[in-house]
Amino acid sequence: MSSGQLDYASLGLKVGIELHRQLDVGGKLFCGCSARREEGPGSFRRFLVPSESELGDVDPAALFEAARGLEFEYVYGDESSCLVEADEEPPHDVNRRALEAALTVALMLGSRVVDEVHVMRKIVIDGSNTAGFQRTMLVAVGGTLNVGGREVGVQTITLEEDAARNLGSEGRVKRYGLDRLGIPLIEVSLAPIEVRSSPQEVVEVAAALGRLLKSTGLVARGIGTVRQDLNISIRGSGIVEVKGVQELPLIAKIVEFEARRLSWLLQVAAELSRRGVKPESATGEILDVTDVLSRAGEGIVRRALGKGARALAFAARGYRGLLGSEPHEGVRVGRDLASIANAFGLGGVIHSDELPGYGIDEGLLRELRARVGAGEGDAVVIALGDAEVVRRALEAMAARLRDIVSGPPAETRAPTPDGRTRYMRPRPGSARMYPETDLLPIPIDDSTLERLRRNLPPPWDEQVSSLASRYGLSRKLADELLDSERYGLFLEAVEMGVRPSVAASLVVETLVSLRREGLDVDSLSDEHLRQLFRAIASGRLAKEAAPDVLREMASGRARSVDEAAGALGLSALSDRELLAIVDEVIGRNSRLIAERGERALGPLMGEVMSRVRGRADGAKVNELVRRRLEEALRRQS
Amino acid sequence: MEDELSGYRGPARELLLRAGARVGDEVELALSDGGSISGTLMPRYEHADDSHVTLKLGNGYNIGISVSRISEIRISRRRAPQPSPEPAPARAQPGRGEVLVLGTGGTIASRIDYRTGAVTPVFRPEDLYSRVPGLYEIARLDTELLFNVLSENMTPDHWSALAERVGRAAAKGYRGIVVTHGTDTMHYTAAALSFALEGLPVPVILVGAQRSSDRPSSDAYTNLKGAVAAAARGDFSGVYVAMHRSLSDLEIAIHRGVRVRKNHTSRRDAFQSINSGPAAVVDLRTMEVKKLEELPPRSDPGSLRVKPRFDRRAFLLKYFPGMDGSIVDALVDAGYRALILEGTGLGHVGRQLQGSIARAIEEGVFVGMTSQCIWGSVRMTVYETGRDLLRLGVVPLGDMLSEVALVKAMWLLGQGAGPEDMRSLMPSNLRGEISERRRIVA
Numbered sequence A: 001m002s003s004g005q006l007d008y009a010s011l012g013l014k015v016g017i018e019l020h021r022q023l024d025v026g027g028k029l030f031c032g033c034s035a036r037r038e039e040g041p042g043s044f045r046r047f048l049v050p051s052e053s054e055l056g057d058v059d060p061a062a063l064f065e066a067a068r069g070l071e072f073e074y075v076y077g078d079e080s081s082c083l084v085e086a087d088e089e090p091p092h093d094v095n096r097r098a099l100e101a102a103l104t105v106a107l108m109l110g111s112r113v114v115d116e117v118h119v120m121r122k123i124v125i126d127g128s129n130t131a132g133f134q135r136t137m138l139v140a141v142g143g144t145l146n147v148g149g150r151e152v153g154v155q156t157i158t159l160e161e162d163a164a165r166n167l168g169s170e171g172r173v174k175r176y177g178l179d180r181l182g183i184p185l186i187e188v189s190l191a192p193i194e195v196r197s198s199p200q201e202v203v204e205v206a207a208a209l210g211r212l213l214k215s216t217g218l219v220a221r222g223i224g225t226v227r228q229d230l231n232i233s234i235r236g237s238g239i240v241e242v243k244g245v246q247e248l249p250l251i252a253k254i255v256e257f258e259a260r261r262l263s264w265l266l267q268v269a270a271e272l273s274r275r276g277v278k279p280e281s282a283t284g285e286i287l288d289v290t291d292v293l294s295r296a297g298e299g300i301v302r303r304a305l306g307k308g309a310r311a312l313a314f315a316a317r318g319y320r321g322l323l324g325s326e327p328h329e330g331v332r333v334g335r336d337l338a339s340i341a342n343a344f345g346l347g348g349v350i351h352s353d354e355l356p357g358y359g360i361d362e363g364l365l366r367e368l369r370a371r372v373g374a375g376e377g378d379a380v381v382i383a384l385g386d387a388e389v390v391r392r393a394l395e396a397m398a399a400r401l402r403d404i405v406s407g408p409p410a411e412t413r414a415p416t417p418d419g420r421t422r423y424m425r426p427r428p429g430s431a432r433m434y435p436e437t438d439l440l441p442i443p444i445d446d447s448t449l450e451r452l453r454r455n456l457p458p459p460w461d462e463q464v465s466s467l468a469s470r471y472g473l474s475r476k477l478a479d480e481l482l483d484s485e486r487y488g489l490f491l492e493a494v495e496m497g498v499r500p501s502v503a504a505s506l507v508v509e510t511l512v513s514l515r516r517e518g519l520d521v522d523s524l525s526d527e528h529l530r531q532l533f534r535a536i537a538s539g540r541l542a543k544e545a546a547p548d549v550l551r552e553m554a555s556g557r558a559r560s561v562d563e564a565a566g567a568l569g570l571s572a573l574s575d576r577e578l579l580a581i582v583d584e585v586i587g588r589n590s591r592l593i594a595e596r597g598e599r600a601l602g603p604l605m606g607e608v609m610s611r612v613r614g615r616a617d618g619a620k621v622n623e624l625v626r627r628r629l630e631e632a633l634r635r636q637s
Numbered sequence B: 001m002e003d004e005l006s007g008y009r010g011p012a013r014e015l016l017l018r019a020g021a022r023v024g025d026e027v028e029l030a031l032s033d034g035g036s037i038s039g040t041l042m043p044r045y046e047h048a049d050d051s052h053v054t055l056k057l058g059n060g061y062n063i064g065i066s067v068s069r070i071s072e073i074r075i076s077r078r079r080a081p082q083p084s085p086e087p088a089p090a091r092a093q094p095g096r097g098e099v100l101v102l103g104t105g106g107t108i109a110s111r112i113d114y115r116t117g118a119v120t121p122v123f124r125p126e127d128l129y130s131r132v133p134g135l136y137e138i139a140r141l142d143t144e145l146l147f148n149v150l151s152e153n154m155t156p157d158h159w160s161a162l163a164e165r166v167g168r169a170a171a172k173g174y175r176g177i178v179v180t181h182g183t184d185t186m187h188y189t190a191a192a193l194s195f196a197l198e199g200l201p202v203p204v205i206l207v208g209a210q211r212s213s214d215r216p217s218s219d220a221y222t223n224l225k226g227a228v229a230a231a232a233r234g235d236f237s238g239v240y241v242a243m244h245r246s247l248s249d250l251e252i253a254i255h256r257g258v259r260v261r262k263n264h265t266s267r268r269d270a271f272q273s274i275n276s277g278p279a280a281v282v283d284l285r286t287m288e289v290k291k292l293e294e295l296p297p298r299s300d301p302g303s304l305r306v307k308p309r310f311d312r313r314a315f316l317l318k319y320f321p322g323m324d325g326s327i328v329d330a331l332v333d334a335g336y337r338a339l340i341l342e343g344t345g346l347g348h349v350g351r352q353l354q355g356s357i358a359r360a361i362e363e364g365v366f367v368g369m370t371s372q373c374i375w376g377s378v379r380m381t382v383y384e385t386g387r388d389l390l391r392l393g394v395v396p397l398g399d400m401l402s403e404v405a406l407v408k409a410m411w412l413l414g415q416g417a418g419p420e421d422m423r424s425l426m427p428s429n430l431r432g433e434i435s436e437r438r439r440i441v442a
């Protein structure tokens, strides 16, 4: 397979989108806590004891982690968490505003609202919910989203609690912040669309749904308030769920990557079948090969065994050459085996396609092959570490290699920042849900629906027009602004006294062009931008300097606007300093002024601006130069 | 009663009966405004209304559909025959386990059927071992479901039955006994067992859960492990309550049965030792049982004397501003023999009650004073009101908890104590329920 264009239509590529977005309706879904981000200071520790049937056919790595007794540390602040988040108090009645926001979206999409909403508990065992389950409720089914003439079906609309914020882990302790737990999330699941010519079609559908949600004025905006799950398949593959894609532009890359990966796995499966490999016998017995590998030369294998690690290995029938092949960057069977190893806490995995290497020479490889019964066409998979952990990890890898024989397996994958995906766990079994017995069902009466229907938000285009005319913006700018994650900041900037056109183009165009330069725009916090707007509003900084200042901060060189301005030598000129420069330029150019009269303004402006750019506002410079030029002309005449 | 339409009432029930549908059937509901919806018919919550039908959709969600919107019910598939219900928990096989776990109600462990949403309690040792990781490593268990009542429905008769059963088990040579109990009245039962079991040779540990066992975060499992560890390994005897020490799943506090009180409606660390610290603590990482107080050691079973009778004619009366004496008169007229007052502050009630209290004492009713402050001791010599009450014959009960004083009065009456015995025994420390010292640091 080449890295050239993919023919999506003939691949039978289908992508379903599940969009999750936080609601900004005041408070959380089942208590009155603030949805504001808040750190510490308190913390407590918990275990989860899921009943074994809850683990059943879930992911062996998660099962393994649970059996090891993972410990969770929950960090909480006083405003954003109460006993409900701590799972120390029953949930309060559902936040009516959140429920009505979900109903509003349902009405806008023409979905059928259920007569009575039942809150369910969906089992989640990774600690991201203190209770061990997420509360979720189905609000409506069916409906249609119109995307430029294409009708995309709506499957379900649900309202649920956001999970706690992952703060990383240390050894067996995973840390979470409770500030995000319980923030209301709306989830809209769309029916899969058939991709006709470009993954961009998927981006457009996601963007259209995003605009519809934003038009309600009830959703939160900003980093971390939205994420998309993508259900991707091609003809002959299982459905791959890519979880938690945060940015729209990444969607196209991920869809393309998955299309390439799945079609490669189809080829792998075809090749395995040609080689006569059967799923059930595709992997051999897992054996301890420490004695063989203890004779390895200098390298990681020898070092690991020297520290007491054991080496275990199995044969993968017919896989020779197929583990290491990389027909497209990042598309490699061996890469997913490494992800499994990591999930079990191992540093990685070694397979025979990369050997000789790591101190294992041809002779040792032959011995290894003989030990695990690997024939000429077979590969060998090796892992090092604690014997029990390695055995379980290799079992999971063997299971995956057996699955691949029958075609690209259904599985859950995580997006990477560069638009690829990483293996997370095997196919998600059906959701384990049971009723939330602490709450009664919630009837939805017709009068509520009638009231919401009468008060539906105006259509997107209408909102764009009114924004454009209210602030004197072009339609295009107004449209992008209304769609922006930082729309709220625009409103704040205008409030501070920044000219609307300046604020809008900073929020929309400047940030986009910085992102195109490859800068990490998401690292710019709302507070950074607020500082910038304050500096512009007070005249401390010229608007022309804004891109440089943002670049300085996004690249991590400066931590604040003042620091960036200082580093760039951009402290704004005082009126006196500016006037001195203007007078000096005008004085030096008396001949030019005499020759060209008023038309000297352009060249004079150019010269002054080249000296004060970023330190003085262009409009102000223009006004000064014009005034001094007129005075000079009057003097000359 | 087996009900094929569990929880359904009124119009919803009639509709389902007409269609011949049963809970668990796969049905298709034709809707009057067009279209249809399919799913599995689910039971209805008892407290939900009678005008909706609950369906579980293919995606696992339950929804309710208004009866008025359903034009027809088609049954697409009958519920699969139910597996026969699990046999009742096997009776303990005496002499085999080290720790006997006695069930009194509530659910200490459960499994969930995600198909139906049904929560099934588990109680047999093998089920407990598989449900509670690490439990098997602590001790071999025998289990016995003694009765199945909600904690708020417990009565002194249940205390008596429980005391007799625990007494027999203690005499049989168990290392310790664990009693699973709903939390609401667990501290009353703990006090009752403390009095009824004199000279206990082994630890008897009551345990419950504040957060339901159908959630992975339940405290039931860690509490149970702590209780079993204390019963099997604690080098002390007596009656205790084992519950979380804090919001973290790190330590289980072992409280003395006569010192403990439920002080929060929902937190897992709701139980606290009053006027003292916990007696011991179990470290959930190491399962080590550490004593924090001087406690009676394990002893010979021969010293045990079971005195299981309680007389219900004792009453706990909480005083509030303006309460008049008629309630006291009514209690005396109703035949009550002991009245525990929960007075204000150091042990006071309004002057308007003095006449009725004097009359009660004259008629041989024991009147004892505790404080509604919960922490601290009554001291009735400080203010004139207290001195007046003392003069009338009200007996100050030190720092005994009011609930414990009530149970103690029932027990003493049950042992045949007359007015004079009551006056001398109620303020005497029999099981650690009254202490002379209250530390500066609690």
Ligand SMILES: [Zn+2]
Binding pocket: A028, A031, A032, A033, A080, A081, A082, A083, A084, A085
């Ligand atoms: Zn809260």
